[in-house]
Amino acid sequence: MQLRVFSLPRSEHPVDQVVAKFWSSELHLLAGLDADTAKKIMQTQACWGELRPYGADRVWAAIQRRSTAEPDDESEDDDDLRKPEWLAFTAGTSTELPDFTTRPEPVPHQHRRWLRSVVLVPGYGRSPRCTASPGSTPPSGTCSTPPTGGGHR
Structure with a gap:
C-alpha cells in the first residue's frame, strides 16, 4: 500500500480528526438533525468507510463537539507540519x-x-x-539498505 499523504494529529481523539476531514464536504449537514436521523444518514455517506470503526454513537458525539466548537484560529499556519x-x-x-x-x-x-x-x-x-534514493520512492515499509547487527538473516 502506498500513501500519497500522511496524517498528523489535529485533534485529541482520532474520531474527531476523521470528522474534521469530512466536515465541510459531508458531515456539517448532519449537525442540525436529531441524533436518530443523523446516525442513519451518516451510514449512507461516502465517508462512512473511514468512520465505521468508531461506530455511529462516537461519530455522532464527535459531530456534536465539532458543531459547538469555537472556530479555529485563522492565523495558525496550516502548512506547518x-x-x-x-x-x-x-x-x-x-x-x-x-x-x-x-x-x-x-x-x-x-x-x-x-x-x-x-x-x-x-x-x-x-x-x-x-530513505529513498534521489528520484525514487521505496514501497511503504521497506528500507533502501537492510538494518545491520543482531545476527539475523
Missing part, C-alpha cells in the same frame, strides 16, 4: 492514526535522573537507512 507532530510527541498521551502513532513509554530506570519522558513512535520514517 512540525507543530502538530511536536504536540503529539509532547502531549504525554497516545495518538492512534492509520499512519501516525505515538505511545508514551516508561523511562528506563538507569536514565530517570536525566531523562524525563520517552515516546515510542512505531514506523517513524526519518531513519537515514530507510
